[in-house]
Amino acid sequence: MNQTLRNNYRMGGYLLLAVGLINWRYQIDDAGVASRSLLIAIPGVLILAMTFIKPLDKFLASKAGMTIVTVIGALLVGLSFLN
Numbered sequence: 001m002n003q004t005l006r007n008n009y010r011m012g013g014y015l016l017l018a019v020g021l022i023n024w025r026y027q028i029d030d031a032g033v034a035s036r037s038l039l040i041a042i043p044g045v046l047i048l049a050m051t052f053i054k055p056l057d058k059f060l061a062s063k064a065g066m067t068i069v070t071v072i073g074a075l076l077v078g079l080s081f082l083n
Contacts, residue, residue: 001057001058001060001061005060005061006051006057006060009047009048009050009051009060009069010048010051012044012047012069012073013044013045013046013047013048013049013051014044014048015044015073015077016040016041016043016044016047016073016076016077017041017044017045017048018044019040019041019044019076019077019080020037020038020039020040020041020042020044020080021037021041023036023037023040023080023083024037024038024041027083036079036083039076039079040076040079040080040083043072043073043076044076047069047073
């Protein structure tokens with residue numbers, strides 16, 4: 001995978017992690033906030049980790065990998081706005 005694409009995935013992973021943690025912090029008094037925030041943050045950590053593992057890095061470079069990660073990332077960012 002080229003470096004630009006790898007960096008884009010890493011930034012997406014960082015984005016989901018940050019949004020999940022910010023959501024947790026600002027809704028700390030709400031019941032169930034931990035599970036909702038972790039639902040956003042954990043996939044971010046997984047995407048970030050996938051960029052460092054060679055076989056998963058190759059999957060991310062494929063058309064299917066790009067589509068899956070983009071759709072899941074967009075849905076999770078949308079969830080963070082509705083949450």
